[in-house]
Amino acid sequence: MKRIFLLPGLLVVATINAQFSVSIETPQNFIEKEAVLYTLNGSKDIIVTKEKSKNNSWLFKYPKNYIGMMKVYFPDTNNTVTFISENKDVNIKIETKDNKIQNILYKDDANALMNSIQENSQKKELILPALVQIKEYYKDNTDFGKALISEMGKLSGESADLDQAKHPFVYYYNTNYNKFLSNNSSKKNSQEEIINFIDKSNDLLETSSLLRPILVSYLNVGGNSNINSSVDQLINKLNIETPRGQTVLSELIDIFDAYDMAELKNKYLSQAKNLKCTINDRLASTIKSNTDTDLGAVFPNYTFHSPVNTKAKTIADVKADKKVIVFWSSTCSHCENELPQLLNKYKELQAKNIQVIGLSLDSDKNSYTSKIAAFPWINDSELRGWNSSFADKYNIHATPTYFILDANNKIISKPDHVGDVLEYFKLK
Template sequence: MYKYLILILFALSAGFVSAQSHQINGSISGLADEEVYLMRILGQNRAIVDTALSDQTGSFTFNLEDDFPVGMYAVIYGPAQMIELIYNKENIRFIANAASMQAPVQIIESVENLIYYDYLFLKGYNLYKMELLEPLLNQYPKDDDFYKTMLEEYRLMGKQISDRVQTLSSENPNTIASRFVKTDSPLFTDPELSPEIKNTYQRSHYFDNTDFSDTLLIRSNILNSKIIGYLSAFQNKEMTKEDMENSLLIGVDTILEKAMADQQVYEFVIDFLIDGFQAVGFERGLEYVATHNQLEQFCENSERKAELANKMDLIKKLAIGKIAPDFTATDLMGNEITLSKIQAKKTVVVFWASWCPHCDEILPELKNYYDPLNTGEVEVIAISIDEERSDVQTAIDDGSYYWTNIAELKGWDGAVVVEYGIVATPTIFILDENKTIIGKPLNKYELKRFLE
C-alpha cells in the first residue's frame, strides 16, 4: 500500500516539475517586498502573464510551464521600469539595480540573453557616442586633423556594431537572439555623404537584414520598431503635410510588399499600421492600407484575417468623404433620434464616457461651439459608452452638457458603438449638412479648426 502511495506521489511530483520546467530568477537590489510582473511582448500588444513578489533582497521567481511560448518578454517593476528578456526553453537568471535605470542588467544564466545583452550594451554605448559626434562632424572644418580623427572614430564605432552582429549571428545560428539581433542591427551611412544620398541608401537597404518570413519577429518589439524607423526615412520637417503623406505612402507600399512573405507577418504588419495610423489620425494611410492590402491573396482563412477584413471594411465605411452610417436611438429624454434627420450645417457625433479623462478636456471645448438656441449651426449627438445611467447623468450635469445625449448602457456593445467600431474615447466625427464625414479630430485643437 505504502509502496504504491510513494510511487503515485513520485509520479505527481515528476509531473509537476515537468509542467514548470523553466524559471526566470531575478534579483533587483533596492526592490524589497514589491510586486514584479512578467509581460509578453507581441509587437505593440503587451499583456501581463504572471506576477511575483520580491523578497527582502529583491529576489523573485517566475515559474514557466513546459508549453510557455518562446519569444520576447519584459520584467516590469517600480515606476514604469522594465527589463527585456528572450525566453527559449531555458532558465534565465539576472541581477539589476532598481535605483538606477542606467545600471546595466547582468545576465548570469541564459545563452539567449547573454547574446542579446552583449549586443544591446555595445549598440547602446556606441550609438550614444556616435550621436554626440554627428553634429561636430557636420560643422567642423573638414581639412582639420581633429575632423579626420572624429570621422575615423565614428566609422570604427559603426563597424564595431556591425562586426558584433555578424559574429553573434554566425556563432549562434540556432538562437532566437541571433535572429532578433540581426534584424535590429542599425544601418549605417557614411557621414560624409550628402543627406539626399544617405536617405536614398536608407530607403533602399533598411530591410536588408529583415526576414519577413520569420514569424518569431512577431513575438517581439523588433519588427514594429523596424517599421517605425523605416517610415521615418520618408518624412522631414521641411515637407508640407500633403508631401509628407505622399512620401509615407511610398514607404507603406514597400512594407506591405515585403510582408507578403508570410501570412502571419502580413496580418501583424497590417494590424500594426492600422493601429498606428489611427492613433495619429493619418486618414490617408488608413484608407491606403484598407484599399491596397493583399489579404485575399493568402489561402488560410484565419480568425485574425477575418477580423482584419472587418476592420478594413469599417475604415472604408468611415473614411473622410463617406456618408456617416445612419442610426436611430432614444436619447435620455425619451426622444427618438435619427442621425439623417438632424437639420444642421454641422453635426458632431462624439463617443465618450464619464470615466474618460480625455473626454473631460474635449467636451468643454465642444460646448463652446454649441448653442442650444441655434442648433441649425452645430448640433451635437453625444453617445456614452457607460453602463450605469446615474454615471452618465452625473457627468452631464457636472459639465452642463445639455445637448442630445444617448446612452445605450451596454458599454462597448451598444448598437451604435459597434456600428461605428468604437474602441476608444473620445472618438469624434464631424459631419456636414449632408451627413458626410468631413473630419475626425483627435484633440481640442483639431476640433476647434473644424468648427470655427
C-alpha cells in the same frame, strides 16, 4: 536606469515542448505584488501569464520554444523590464528606489551579452563624437591625450564576432539592426533589399520590434509621393493571404493611423476587411479595434478605474445628450494647448447637456492629479501610461484623441482637434 534593446530580431531553433524560465528578483522594499509576462508580435505586446510575488521574486515558466523579445510589466508601480529569450533560462536582478527601477542586472549569458553590446553601441553613438572634439585641446603625447586616443580606439572599433550558433538572437538582432537601421549613410538599403529581408526572414521576425521601424524606413526610402506603389509592391510580394503578409499589413495600417494618413489607412484597412481567407490574430485585432471605433459604431464601454467628478461606474452609465471623450496626458504638449480651449467652453457644453469625459494616459500620479484639479469634467486614469487598457481598446496612437457620442453612445464624430469639437457644437 539602464534600458536596453531598442529593437530586436529572430532565428528559429526547432524544439518540441521546450521550456525555460524567467526569474526576476527585486529588493524587499519593492511593493509590487503581481507581474505580467509578455511576448511580442510585430509591435504588439502579447500577454503570456501573470504571477504573484514570492519573497519579492517572480518565476515564470514558459512551456514552448521562444526566441525573441519579452518583457515583464509591474502594473501597480508601472515599471517595465525588457529582455531577450534564446529559449534558455533568463535571470534578472532589479535595483529600485522609491519603487522605481534604478538599475537592471542581467545575470544570464544572452542578456548580459546583449546588454554589453547595447551599452557599447550607445557609447559609440553618444560619447565618441564628444571625445573627438575634446581631443582637439590635448596633445597626443600627454597622459590625458593618450587616454583619449585609447578610449576613442575602443569605441570606434568593430564589435567582436558573435557566435551565431550560441547566440542566434543576439547575432540576428545586431547584424540586421546595423544593416537596416544604422545611422551610417553608407549603409542605406534599397526597397528591394528591404522587401527581400522581410519576405525571407523566418517566423521569429514577428517576435521582433525590428519590423515596425524597418517598414517605416522602407516607406521613407520610397518617398512620400510613392507610398501607394511602395506598399502595393511590398504586400504583393509577401501575399496578404499568408500570416507574414497579414502581420505586415496590420503594421502598415497602424503606421498610417499613427501618422494621420487617413486615406492610406482606409485603403488598406478596407483591403484587410475584404480578405476571404483565414485572418491571423494580429490582423483580426487591428480590424476589430478600427471597426469598434468607426463612425456609427457603439463606443465600447469602459469601466472607470478611479473616476472623479462622477458617481457613474462606466462610460455607458453617464447620462447626457452627447458625450465628448478625450484621451490625453499631462505630458502632451498638444493637450496643454487644446484642453484649456475645451475648458473655456465647458459651461456652454454643460448647458447643452453635453458631458466631457477625460481618459488620461498618464503614469505619474502627482502630475495627473495636479492637472485634473483644473478640469471640472469626468476624469479617470489607470496611471499606466501607454500600458493602459484603453490604448489598444480604443485604437489610440496619439494624444489628444477625441470622440463624440450621442445619447446611446454611438460614435457620431471623430474630431481631429479641439477646434473641430467646438465647431461641431457651434461654439467657435
